Amino acid sequence: MSTTFEAVTSQVKLVIWDLDETFWQGTLSEGGMTELAAHTQMIKALADRGIMSSICSKNDLETARAALETLGVWEYFVFPHIDWTPKGQAIASILDRAQLRAPNVLFLDDNHMNLEEAGFFNKGLMCVQAQGDLSGLLDLPQLKGKDDRAHSRLAQYKMLETKQAEQAAGALDNMEFLRQSQIRVEIITEIEPHMDRVLELINRTNQLNFTKKRVETTAARAELDALLATSGVHAGLVRVTDRYGDYGIVGFFAARVKFNGTTVHHFCFSCRTLNMGVEQFVWRRIGAPEFAVKGPVANPLDEHDEIDWIAEASSSDQVFSEQDDRTLCLVGGCDLLQVSFYCGTNRHEFVNKEDRGYLVRYDDPGFFLNPRKPLKHDQTLKKFPSWSHQDMEALDTALASSDVVLLSLYYAVPGDTFFTFGGKEWGGEYLIKVPPRTLKKFIKSDQALWFAKSFYHRRYTLDESLELTRRSLERVMSLVAQNTQVFLLTAATKTGQQAERTGGMRHAYNAMCRTFCDGQAQAHLVDLDALLLEEDFQDSDHYTRAGYFKIASCVNDFMTQAEAQTGLSEVAAE
Structure with a gap:
């Protein structure tokens, strides 16, 4: 006092x-x-x-x-x-x-x-x-x-008053009230126009600031700008509306996704949406990554088993996004992790991962082409860090049940690390392409002799590698449903030293993909050279957030048009 x-x-x-x-x-x-x-x-x-x-x-x-x-x-x-x-x-x-x-x-x-x-x-x-x-x-x-001469904050608190009064008058419990509130969450990915709000959320939020990292100095601001420009970093502002009104931008997150896990750099929310489940919804939206929460926080992120009272709104601010009604299947390199973030949350992911400290890749012809049943009990596959028999069966199920398939398979082509193993034939019957990083590390381990005895090196030409990849695409098309749309990403050829060094191989891969898509009504080429500008590239194989967003928008726009056309066709048939 x-x-x-x-x-x-x-x-x-x-x-x-x-x-x-x-x-x-x-x-x-x-x-x-x-x-x-x-x-x-x-x-x-x-x-x-x-x-x-x-x-x-x-x-x-x-x-x-x-x-x-x-x-x-x-x-x-x-x-x-x-x-x-x-x-x-x-x-x-x-x-x-x-x-x-x-x-x-x-x-x-x-x-x-x-x-x-x-x-x-x-x-x-x-x-x-x-x-x-x-x-x-x-x-x-x-x-x-x-x-705030427009009194937007006052309007938000008046809206909160109305909500609480209506809940009390209707004698609804909290879950019933949330479900009738029609809560919508929009993820805004264009960060730059809203940097003042980003800094305000980072520096002023406490109850729902899960990292407690502040940006209060010139050096810290430079670090934040560098983070947001880093390939693989997903960042978004969170806007919330419900039947009572617009809460405005109430949250910010920045997380970097790599094959070996996700690092959460910022995850903070205004208390104006406290107890609505917004922070839990967004956490699940970005893949529910594990990270060290800096307490205290008002609510844990795993507070709810399911959040079925919130829907994601489209960037138009008016219409619900239909993306999460679609099921996605992603197969390829880590670039798909970045693209998938903007395509929805209901997805099957077969992208780079880590197994016992080794890199595992799914953009491997063997993952598509090997017979499933004989490998169910294969001990070689169980011992070596790779995709598993269970992964192969999961792929087949995902392809058959998904509405959208995204494929990024260029790395199935280059390199000299194809091997065969297992079976009754000399040299092995089953195909695997070992990532060079994994091969180099494994042959230096105490399992090197076992590897030499169990795997047979295959020296494929470029044409042979391309043919294996083409056959992989054919298998995909044989498994997908009649209305499933398959999108095949090309290899960029215009930007970066890697693209310059491997330009011939990339052009050959792109030509094969283009020919394949020309012969398949459900297969569509995503030409990165045509779609992306030079400033959208971090290097030959990684893009800025704007670049990943453009790729996802290309897919989403096609699907929206295709679904609208399907709806018109059904109406005409009736």
């Missing part, structure tokens, strides 16, 4: 006012009140700064409301608590309803006992004993706020 403003030590998000002898002069129930014009203007000035005002007053609700309406400020107060109950627990209720922490809330009251009680029940609450004109508070840096 303080008789001056020295207790105001933290950023203020909410000011809670007593009324009698604080907001106005006099006692309403004992002869009326006299307006303090400075306080009437102060309420409006706080709203212009995005700082909310509430009331905790021992008074008759209807009488106090009528007085505040006469002063023209009733609509500026959120979560007012006007009755005759003790103030300590009443303020705790206000904080809970406003979803704010006590250290970001300022309580103004003329009675020191009320201030002591409020501080006891709300640890960290900033308490100031009211003495006359309090408008000097506006000069404190802690009440600087930010320009």
Whole structure:
């Protein structure tokens, strides 16, 4: 408690006012009140700064409301608590309803006992004993706020009031209320226009900031910019709407996806959507990566087994995204991990992974072409770090059940690391292409002799490698359903030293893919040279976030048009 403003030590998000002898002069129930014009203007000035005002007053609700309406400020107060109950627990209720922490809330009251009680029940609450004109508070840096003359923040809190009132009136439990709220989450991937909001979320959120990493210096800002420009980094802003209104941009995340796992750099949310399941929904949306949560946080990310009350909205802000109604099957290099992020969450992934410290790749003709049944109990395949028999069966099931198949198989062609193993024939019957990194590491291990005895090196020409890849594509088409669309990514040839060094091989692969797609109505070529600009490349085989988004948009746009055409055809048939 303080008789001056020295207790105001933290950023203020909410000011809670007593009324009698604080907001106005006099006692309403004992002869009326006299307006303090400075306080009437102060309420409006706080709203212009995005700082909310509430009331905790021992008074008759209807009488106090009528007085505040006469002063023209009733609509500026959120979560007012006007009755005759003790103030300590009443303020705790206000904080809970406003979803704010006590250290970001300022309580103004003329009675020191009320201030002591409020501080006891709300640890960290900033308490100031009211003495006359309090408008000097506006000069404190802690009440600087930010320009919100449109009163968007006030509108958001009014929306929250309406929600809570409707839930209470309808006697719905929390899950029922969430399911009828029609919550929509939109992931905004164009970060640059919203960098001010990104920094605000990183630096100002606490209750739902799961990494607690701040960006408060020039060096830290440079690191953030470099992170967002890094290949493989998924970053997004989270916007939320429901049937009560628009919460605006409430969250930010940045996570880097690689074959050996996902690193979460930032994951933070405003408390304005607390207890709606938004942060859990977004965590699942990016693949539910494991990371060290920096506590304390208001809610754990694994709080809900299933979040079926939130839908993802499209970037149009108006229409639900239909992407998550589609099932995807992804086979290829790590580039598909980046593309798939923008294509939906219902997907089967056969992309680079790590097994016992070794790189495993699925862009391998053997993974497609080997017979399944004979390899079910093959001990060689179980001992060597590679795709498994279970993976092969999972691929067949995924291809047969998916609406969209994305293939990036260029790395099935280059290199000299094809081997055969197993079976009854000399030299082995089953094909595998071992990643050079894995081969180099394995032959230096204590399993080198076993490998030499178990695997037979095959020296395939470029034409032979291309033919194996073409046969792999044929097998894919033999397994997919009639309406499944298959998208085949080319190899980039225009940018980077790797593309220059292997240009002939890349052109040959692209030509094979183009010829294959020309002969298959359900197969479509995604020509990266034509689709991407030079600035979309990180190197020959990795792209910027904008590049990955363009690839995904190409697929999504085609599917939307194809589904619309199918719908028109069905209507015509009826």
